[in-house]
Amino acid sequence: SNPYGELMVNYSDSYSYNLNANLTLLFKIMxxxxxxxxxxxxxxxSPSYSFKSKLEAPGAINSMNNTSNMHNxxxxxxxxxxxxxxxxHNVTAMAVWEISRSWDTGLQGTGSNLNNESVGYxxxxxxxxxxxxxxxxxxxxxxxIIRANYDYKKRYFITAALRADGSSKxxxxxxxxxxxxxGLGWRLSQESFLKSNKVITNLKIRSSFGITGxxxxxxxxxxxxxxxxxxxxxxxxxxxxxxxxxNGDLKWERTTQLDLGxxxxxxxxMDIAFxxxxxxxxxxxxxxxxxx
Numbered sequence: 118s119n120p121y122g123e124l125m126v127n128y129s130d131s132y133s134y135n136l137n138a139n140l141t142l143l144f145k146i147m148x149x150x151x152x153x154x155x156x157x158x159x160x161x162x163s164p165s166y167s168f169k170s171k172l173e174a175p176g177a178i179n180s181m182n183n184t185s186n187m188h189n190x191x192x193x194x195x196x197x198x199x200x201x202x203x204x205x206h207n208v209t210a211m212a213v214w215e216i217s218r219s220w221d222t223g224l225q226g227t228g229s230n231l232n233n234e235s236v237g238y239x240x241x242x243x244x245x246x247x248x249x250x251x252x253x254x255x256x257x258x259x260x261x262i263i264r265a266n267y268d269y270k271k272r273y274f275i276t277a278a279l280r281a282d283g284s285s286k287x288x289x290x291x292x293x294x295x296x297x298x299x300g301l302g303w304r305l306s307q308e309s310f311l312k313s314n315k316v317i318t319n320l321k322i323r324s325s326f327g328i329t330g331x332x333x334x335x336x337x338x339x340x341x342x343x344x345x346x347x348x349x350x351x352x353x354x355x356x357x358x359x360x361x362x363x364n365g366d367l368k369w370e371r372t373t374q375l376d377l378g379x380x381x382x383x384x385x386x387m388d389i390a391f392x393x394x395x396x397x398x399x400x401x402x403x404x405x406x407x408x409x
Contacts, residue, residue: 128237129167136160153196161188168237180229181238192217205270213262223252256336259283274302274323284332287368288339294369298327306382319382324375331370334402339367362407372398 139157146152164185171179194215201208228244241247264278280296302323305311311320341363348355378392 126170126172127168129165131165132163134160134162149201150199151197153194153198155192155194155196157192159188159190162186166238168234170234171231178229179231179234180227181231181241181244183226183238183241185224187222188219189221190217190219207266207268207271209266211262211264213260213264215260215262216258218255218257220253220255223250225250254336255285257285258332270307272304272307274300274304276300276325278327280330282330282332282369284369286332286334286336286339288365291339291366291368294330294332294371296328296330296371298325300325300327316383317381318385319380319388322379324377326375327373329372329374331372331402334367334404337363338404339363339365367402368400370398370400370402372396 137157137159140155142154144152144154162185164183166184167182169177169180171177192215194213197212199208199210226241226247226249228241228247230245231243232245233240233243236243241249259282261281262278264276266274266276268274277299278297280298281293282296283293285292300323302321304319304321306314306317306320311317342361343358344361345356345358348357374394374396376392376394378390381389381391383389
């Protein structure tokens, strides 16, 4: 290895092109009723190029590598919200429908034993040995949410929600997962027996129970896949395929959590928060290596 030679005759370039766009439209349908539409788009293109010269060291083999990766993602969120106050009663209800899609492409070309170094990494046809590969992955998610909040005199609080998510990463009846939640709160510092207390200026006890979902696995883990690769029998190189095992029974990972806690304010100067929770996860998504 010749670090000085590598520095003088080898070179590489990489670039990054990004676009992030968002648009939000808000419609006030009537008093207390609004509808919003939000759309977003992300684009990223990251090409990179490298060239290795045979002049870097005696016996070196020149080569080039070109890579281009692109990522696209769009999301649409539609939110209908109703909010009203009836005397000491406050009610907020919300319905949300959201869809998103992402797709990634990759392209790579490599070559070695270049017969001409004058154009560097720009002409793969100069290479005596050439390899090329490409890839494409895609995933989509659809979600529906309904949620309602109620409070009386800012003293008693109830929140209930139901979320449904459908993921392209799962198959058949396992595509959709349903995740409810409920929360209760009581602000004791608004009660007559504490309202005039100068030491305890805020005291709220709260509890909640809910289920959340997780779909963070590879896009095609539920499907069996074939991957091409070069193999050798000792005298020649053979191109063949190997199969990765898919699991069609994969489904949403579900985490159930119970929370109990309180918020305490003293003299309007000190705030204390306490939380105790119990969390259990079922149908854990975990990639277990299988001995070959």
